[in-house]
Amino acid sequence: xxxxxxxxxxxxxxxxxxxxxxxxxxxxxxxxxxxxxxxxxxxxxxxxxxxxxxxxxxxxxxxxxxxxxxxxxxxxxxxxxxxxxxxxxxxxxxxxxxxxxxxxxxxxxxxxxxx
Amino acid sequence: xxxxxxxxxxxxxxxxxxxxxxxxxxxxxxxxxxxxxxxxxxxxxxxxxxxxxxxxxxxxxxxxxxxxxxxxxxxxxxxxxxxxxxxxxxxxxxxxxxxxxxxxxxxxxxxxxxxxxxxxxxxxxxxxxxxxxxxxxxxxxxxxxxxxxxxxxxxxxxxxxxxxxxxxxxxxxxxxxxxxxxxxxxxxxxx
Numbered sequence: 001x002x003x004x005x006x007x008x009x010x011x012x013x014x015x016x017x018x019x020x021x022x023x024x025x026x027x028x029x030x031x032x033x034x035x036x037x038x039x040x041x042x043x044x045x046x047x048x049x050x051x052x053x054x055x056x057x058x059x060x061x062x063x064x065x066x067x068x069x070x071x072x073x074x075x076x077x078x079x080x081x082x083x084x085x086x087x088x089x090x091x092x093x094x095x096x097x098x099x100x101x102x103x104x105x106x107x108x109x110x111x112x113x114x115x
Numbered sequence: 116x117x118x119x120x121x122x123x124x125x126x127x128x129x130x131x132x133x134x135x136x137x138x139x140x141x142x143x144x145x146x147x148x149x150x151x152x153x154x155x156x157x158x159x160x161x162x163x164x165x166x167x168x169x170x171x172x173x174x175x176x177x178x179x180x181x182x183x184x185x186x187x188x189x190x191x192x193x194x195x196x197x198x199x200x201x202x203x204x205x206x207x208x209x210x211x212x213x214x215x216x217x218x219x220x221x222x223x224x225x226x227x228x229x230x231x232x233x234x235x236x237x238x239x240x241x242x243x244x245x246x247x248x249x250x251x252x253x254x255x256x257x258x259x260x261x262x263x264x265x266x267x268x269x270x271x272x273x274x275x276x277x278x279x280x281x282x283x284x285x286x287x288x289x290x291x292x293x294x295x296x297x298x299x300x301x302x303x304x305x306x
Contacts, residue, residue, distance in 0.1 A: 026154030030154075043151075043154065043155060043158070044183070044184055047147070047151055047154075047186075048186045048187060069160060073149055073150065073156060074150055074153060076149075
């Protein structure tokens with residue numbers, strides 16, 4: 001079985017890129033993660049993750065326009081690659097398998113009040 | 116990067132602290148610098164509107180410091196000069212290997228002898244450290260002594276490993292704190 005290396009935070013970032021589709025660039029990814037997960041994301045952590053993901057070939061970047069709100073600095077939009085899609089599908093399938101393998105009694109204890 | 120365009124849009128806009136920006140430019144990988152700087156500025160301007168300039172300045176600085184990490188930091192620009200000349204060392208290795216192949220018998224003897232020497236050396240070290248570790252688990256190891264005899268036969272001197280139990284009472288000497296007869300019957304004495 002082929003192995004896809006994907007860290008926990010990297011997975012969050014790549015999934016967010018997938019959610020944002022064509023509007024994924026630094027700030028929008030940061031805001032999306034912050035609003036969805038209610039946790040603060042440092043610029044450093046996020047850009048480091050983006051660099052790693054790009055090195056692994058899971059995402060690719062496209063140069064975007066330079067706008068006034070960025071004082072003339074260009075945007076860089078990120079897109080998920082085919083390999084990246086495989087990687088997130090793989091990590092989801094692993095999790096699904098693990099969830100399926102959990103005996104039902106364990107989950108019943110985890111949600112008190114049911115049964 | 117396009118400064119002139121930036122300056123037009125600036126007018127009475129606040130800009131991030133210059134020092135932080137220069138520091139970022141200095142360490143950042145040039146391939147990433149432009150768009151990350153754009154992100155930083157976009158976030159910064161948003162914060163200026165929301166939290167005011169001072170807070171935004173501080174948080175900009177923190178962002179810049181948090182970005183100072185491997186992956187973002189650019190390659191160190193020493194292209195014209197290498198600390199280690201690998202070509203030369205590779206050449207040494209090649210030449211050494213060719214010589215070994217060419218003089219097979221000599222190389223074999225040489226390597227065998229060397230490895231034998233190193234092996235013996237290591238074994239001796241192991242043996243000596245083991246011997247030196249004798250009784251070292253005692254608390255006052257340095258103050259434990261074993262009584263043994265030096266017997267002088269004129270020309271020949273003999274050291275006995277132990278002594279008669281009859282010497283036992285000697286551990287009642289003033290400086291001796293206590294003593295025992297060890298299994299071999301020789302008195303061990305402690306100061």
